[in-house]
């Protein structure tokens with residue numbers, strides 16, 4: 001892939017109008033009733049875990065997208081700043097967060113937050129930018145600040161029919177256009193081990209039906 005970060009940005013800009021169909025399992029992402037019940041149970045488990053984590057104070061959400069999690073965060077926290085690279089996704093983010101259009105690798109907030117949150121984003125961070133990403137997360141935290149993440153579980157097959165290899169996938173839009181993106185599905189222990197030398201102590205879990213990885217922690 002020539003520039004995975006740029007290709008992914010384009011993919012999510014073009015996918016913006018159909019993005020929520022995946023989360024709410026509509027249209028071509030529709031599931032039969034038993035699979036849908038398992039998906040919804042995993043969604044509920046992840047939402048409950050975020051609530052139990054008590055994200056109070058100020059929150060920075062990275063790669064916030066259309067606002068599926070932003071809307072939950074604004075309910076739980078005092079203030080949310082939501083960053084995303086694309087105007088197309090932010091236009092659909094109707095939460096009460098402060099929206100910032102910026103590339104997470106280029107943006108400097110100039111302030112620190114009690115919580116940095118990112119969902120379905122870490123799996124898109126290329127290996128060569130992984131350490132850089134965690135360094136910018138650490139720089140955005142207040143002393144004692146925390147991190148919470150949600151992502152695809154290692155065995156998740158939410159996007160079926162895709163061509164997966166070596167942490168990359170070919171994704172198609174409803175109109176058939178295809179994009180090559182980075183998609184690394186982490187196991188909880190593997191990710192916790194990977195970020196420990198970067199200074200983060202995270203408690204991570206897979207949901208009961210394996211769709212999602214979630215959890216949080218802070219700088220050790």
Ligand SMILES: C[S@@+](CC[C@H](N)C(=O)[O-])C[C@H]1O[C@@H](n2cnc3c(N)ncnc32)[C@H](O)[C@@H]1O
Pocket residue numbers: 005008009012013062063064065066067068069083084085086089102103104105118119120121
């Ligand atoms: C899989 S979506 C996740 C959206 C949201 N966090 C959620 O869980 O619904 C990935 C998001 O990352 C954004 N994005 C892609 N590359 C980015 C970059 N370099 N900087 C900031 N946002 C980026 C896309 O616009 C998209 O909204």
